[in-house]
Amino acid sequence: MVHRPRVVLYDATNGDHTASGYVDPISPTESEGEEVYNPITGMFERVGLSRYSKSGFRNQINQYAFQTTPPQPEVIYPDRVRRCAFLREPTTQIMLGAIAGLLLGMILANLDVSDNVGTLVNLPGKVFLQVLKCFVIPMVFTSLSTTVADIVLLGKVSIVGTRTALIFTGLSFTGSALSLSISMLLRDLVPHTKGVVAETSSAFFSILCENGNFFTYNYTGAALCSATSQDGTTRFEFFDPTRVLLNDGTASTAATVSMQITDILNQLVPSNIFSSFEQDLILSVTTFAIAFGAAAVKTSSRESSPLLDVLKQMNKVFFRVISKAIDWSPLAVMSLVAGSLSGQEMLGEAARHVGILVLCTVLSIVIFELVFFPILLWVTLRKNPFPYMRAMLPAAMFALGSSSSLVTLPVTLRCVESTREVPRSLVQFVVTIGCILHKNGSAIYFPCALVFLVSTSESAVSLGWLQLVLILLLSVLGSMGTAPIPNSSVVMIYSIWTTIYPSDEVPASYSYLVAISWLLGRLVTVCNIVGDGYVARIIAEQIEDEDVDDCEMQ
Numbered sequence: 130m131v132h133r134p135r136v137v138l139y140d141a142t143n144g145d146h147t148a149s150g151y152v153d154p155i156s157p158t159e160s161e162g163e164e165v166y167n168p169i170t171g172m173f174e175r176v177g178l179s180r181y182s183k184s185g186f187r188n189q190i191n192q193y194a195f196q197t198t199p200p201q202p203e204v205i206y207p208d209r210v211r212r213c214a215f216l217r218e219p220t221t222q223i224m225l226g227a228i229a230g231l232l233l234g235m236i237l238a239n240l241d242v243s244d245n246v247g248t249l250v251n252l253p254g255k256v257f258l259q260v261l262k263c264f265v266i267p268m269v270f271t272s273l274s275t276t277v278a279d280i281v282l283l284g285k286v287s288i289v290g291t292r293t294a295l296i297f298t299g300l301s302f303t304g305s306a307l308s309l310s311i312s313m314l315l316r317d318l319v320p321h322t323k324g325v326v327a328e329t330s331s332a333f334f335s336i337l338c339e340n341g342n343f344f345t346y347n348y349t350g351a352a353l354c355s356a357t358s359q360d361g362t363t364r365f366e367f368f369d370p371t372r373v374l375l376n377d378g379t380a381s382t383a384a385t386v387s388m389q390i391t392d393i394l395n396q397l398v399p400s401n402i403f404s405s406f407e408q409d410l411i412l413s414v415t416t417f418a419i420a421f422g423a424a425a426v427k428t429s430s431r432e433s434s435p436l437l438d439v440l441k442q443m444n445k446v447f448f449r450v451i452s453k454a455i456d457w458s459p460l461a462v463m464s465l466v467a468g469s470l471s472g473q474e475m476l477g478e479a480a481r482h483v484g485i486l487v488l489c490t491v492l493s494i495v496i497f498e499l500v501f502f503p504i505l506l507w508v509t510l511r512k513n514p515f516p517y518m519r520a521m522l523p524a525a526m527f528a529l530g531s532s533s534s535l536v537t538l539p540v541t542l543r544c545v546e547s548t549r550e551v552p553r554s555l556v557q558f559v560v561t562i563g564c565i566l567h568k569n570g571s572a573i574y575f576p577c578a579l580v581f582l583v584s585t586s587e588s589a590v591s592l593g594w595l596q597l598v599l600i601l602l603l604s605v606l607g608s609m610g611t612a613p614i615p616n617s618s619v620v621m622i623y624s625i626w627t628t629i630y631p632s633d634e635v636p637a638s639y640s641y642l643v644a645i646s647w648l649l650g651r652l653v654t655v656c657n658i659v660g661d662g663y664v665a666r667i668i669a670e671q672i673e674d675e676d677v678d679d680c681e682m683q
Contacts, residue, residue, distance in 0.1 A: 279562070300664070482581060607621045
C-alpha cells in the first residue's frame, strides 16, 4: 500500500497554519532548495515547492509546502527474541547443522551401526542434492543465455565490451590455473593411501566348469573338469608382465587419449542437447547456451525480444527455486555430514584433507588478490595501486558479511565511484556485468574443491593431464554460470564433477564442501566483487573518452 503523507502549508511571513490534507506524493518541481520556517521544530529547513493536485490548493509565492509523515510506532521485540535473533541467520544455521552432523556422525561411527542406518541418516541430504541437480543445469542455460544476449545488445560499446570480456576471461583462467597448481602441490601433504597396487605382477585363479567341477590336469597332462574341490592341481597362475590388469587406471591413460579428446569435442558440439541436459553435461549446455543467447538477440529487434524475455523470466524462476532450496542447507548439511561420518573409519585423515582444501583456497585467494592484482594494477596504471585498493575495503567487508555478490553490488558501485578515477557510466557497465559474468573467486575455488573430491574419493578416480585441462576449462565456464547468491558454488561443483567423471558417483566427502561453504563462500565473494572494481579501473585507463560516451548512451 502506498503511504500518503500529510501536507501542511504555513505562511512564510508569520508561520500561521493555512491548510492541510492527505495527498498522493508528487516530486518537488519549483524553487527547490528554499529555506522554510517549520513551527514544529522551530527551525528553518530546506525544502522545495510542490504541487498537489488532489488537495485542491496550490502554493503561492509566500507559501511553502512542508511534508510530514505520521510517526511510526516503534516495534518492541521481547528480550528473548532479540537474544535469539542470530539463530535466524543462514550462516549460524549452517554452522549449527555442521556441528550437529559432526556429533551425530561421530556417535554413529563409535556405535558401529549398520550401513542401513547410515543410508537413512544420509537420505535427506541425498534428496537435497537431487533437487539441486534438477534445477542447476537449466539455470546455467538461462543464466548464460541472457548474459550473452545482454553483451551482444551492447553494439555501440564494442571496444569496451570486448576488452571487458577478454579481461574477465583472462583473469578467470589465471585464477583457476593458480589454484589448480597450488592444489596439486599441496595435495601430497596428506598421504593418499587408497588405490595402492601390489608390487607383484602375477595372480592365481581357478576355473569352474559347467558340471560344477573345477578345471584341472591329470597325470597324463590331459585337461579335465573332474576336480570336486580347489587344490594345488586346480590353481593356475596368471602372469601380467605389462601390468595392464593390476594398475590404478593412470597407466592406461595414454592409450585412450584420442578417445577422451573425441569425447570432449562431442561434448562441445552435442548432437542432442536434450540428452546433454539429461546427463548433466555442463560443457555441452554451456556452448549451446552461448550460441542460443547470441542468436536470440540477432533474430529480433533491439526494443523487444519475446524469447529473451522468456529466458529472463525462466532464469528468475530457477534462481528463486534454488534460493529456496538452499534455505534447507542446515538440515542437508547435518544429514550429509552425519551420514558420511557414520561409515568413516579414518576421521583424522578426512579432517586433514579438509584442512588442505581450506589452505589451498585461502592461499590462492591471498596470492591472487594481494600479489597478482597489485602487480597488474601497477603495470597498468604506473602508480601506487594501494590507495585504490584501500577504497574497495568497505565493499570487501560487506561481501564478507553478506556472502552475496548481488547484494554487495550497490556497495561496490559506491566504492568505485568514490575514487573519482572511473567514469560513472563505465562503473555501471563493468561492475554490473562483472557481477553476473566475472566470478574469479569461484574460478579459484572450483579447482581446489575438485582436487579435494578426487583425493577423498573411494573409487579409483584418475587425475591425469586431460582431467586437469577439463577442470581448468569447466571452472572458468562454471564460474560464469554460477548464481551470485550465497552457497551457490557447491551446486556448480556437483555439476562439474558429473561432467568430468560421469561414471563415478560424487564422493561422500562432498558433504564437507557443503559444511564449510559458509566460510569459503565468503572469501570467494570478496574475491569476486573486488576483482570487478579492479577491472573497471584497468579499463578506464585504457579506453578513450568517446568510448565512455558511447557506453553512457547505452
